[in-house]
Amino acid sequence: MARILVTGIATVDHVLDVAVYPGEDSESRALGSNTRPGGNAANTAYLLAQAGHRTDLAAVVAAGAEGDALLGLLNAQSIGVGTCTRKDGRTPTSHVLRSLASGSRTIVHFRDLPELSAADFRNIELAGYDWFHFEGRNPGELPAMLRATRRAVVDQPLSLELEKPREGLDAALPLADVLLFSRGWAQSRSADDPEDFIRRAARQRPDQLQTLTWGHRGAWLAHRGAVFHCQPSARLEIRDSLGAGDSFNAGLIQALVSGEPPERALETAVRLAERKLAQVGFDGLFVSKGD
Numbered sequence: 001m002a003r004i005l006v007t008g009i010a011t012v013d014h015v016l017d018v019a020v021y022p023g024e025d026s027e028s029r030a031l032g033s034n035t036r037p038g039g040n041a042a043n044t045a046y047l048l049a050q051a052g053h054r055t056d057l058a059a060v061v062a063a064g065a066e067g068d069a070l071l072g073l074l075n076a077q078s079i080g081v082g083t084c085t086r087k088d089g090r091t092p093t094s095h096v097l098r099s100l101a102s103g104s105r106t107i108v109h110f111r112d113l114p115e116l117s118a119a120d121f122r123n124i125e126l127a128g129y130d131w132f133h134f135e136g137r138n139p140g141e142l143p144a145m146l147r148a149t150r151r152a153v154v155d156q157p158l159s160l161e162l163e164k165p166r167e168g169l170d171a172a173l174p175l176a177d178v179l180l181f182s183r184g185w186a187q188s189r190s191a192d193d194p195e196d197f198i199r200r201a202a203r204q205r206p207d208q209l210q211t212l213t214w215g216h217r218g219a220w221l222a223h224r225g226a227v228f229h230c231q232p233s234a235r236l237e238i239r240d241s242l243g244a245g246d247s248f249n250a251g252l253i254q255a256l257v258s259g260e261p262p263e264r265a266l267e268t269a270v271r272l273a274e275r276k277l278a279q280v281g282f283d284g285l286f287v288s289k290g291d
Contacts, residue, residue: 049077209221219248
């Protein structure tokens with residue numbers, strides 16, 4: 001069991017299941033509804049806790065009753081919340097329409113809460129963690145958090161998720177050991193071929209382990225001059241795409257922190273993302289299926 005700190009966002013997700021996406025200015029009945037913690041960092045933390053790791057979350061949570069409720073939900077998922085920061089504002093919420101016909105989802109996000117700052121992060125005792133994972137957000141503050149972590153630890157790995165392109169976020173890339181790129185990030189760099197992107201990334205940063213996910217085409221990994229590719233199962237039936245990328249990230253971290261070689265870690269991450277796509281929600285993704 002490793003001790004892992006995940007830094008990023010925690011939200012409340014309100015998920016409605018619909019048979020098919022409704023049209024504009026229409027009315028339809030939902031087939032299911034649930035409310036749960038969400039956000040990239042919180043989802044990844046939940047899965048790592050499922051895998052048996054002692055996982056803490058560094059995120060801003062709103063002061064007041066709404067924030068208390070969110071902390072209770074996170075605690076119920078075995079996520080440590082003593083590293084969270086409370087601030088005035090509204091609890092971030094995501095309203096999700098999940099189509100049962102396609103398994104795809106549409107998300108409308110509301111946020112009226114300050115981001116975690118480097119000053120907030122410096123209040124966390126970093127000694128004793130085996131892995132640090134950062135969501136790629138708040139570019140003005142993130143590099144300082146990564147540098148503070150590097151100063152505080154010996155050789156524990158730092159991973160950085162790069163899902164959404166945000167201005168200024170490139171400054172954080174040299175500061176992490178593991179970079180997790182999304183297709184959206186690569187395409188924002190005018191990349192239309194995943195293997196070409198990952199090979200260029202490997203030449204630019206040869207000492208870092210770097211991955212790239214690209215939907216149904218699978219995922220790539222580059223490390224020390226070698227490039228690996230893992231293709232998803234052709235028989236994959238998509239029931240729920242919400243959090244598939246977070247599942248890939250958790251699967252990769254779980255495999256690497258457990259000592260698996262990079263090429264095996266890539267396969268582990270892809271298979272976990274497959275299992276996420278094939279089931280609704282995150283519950284039991286590690287526990288009941290194994291890894």
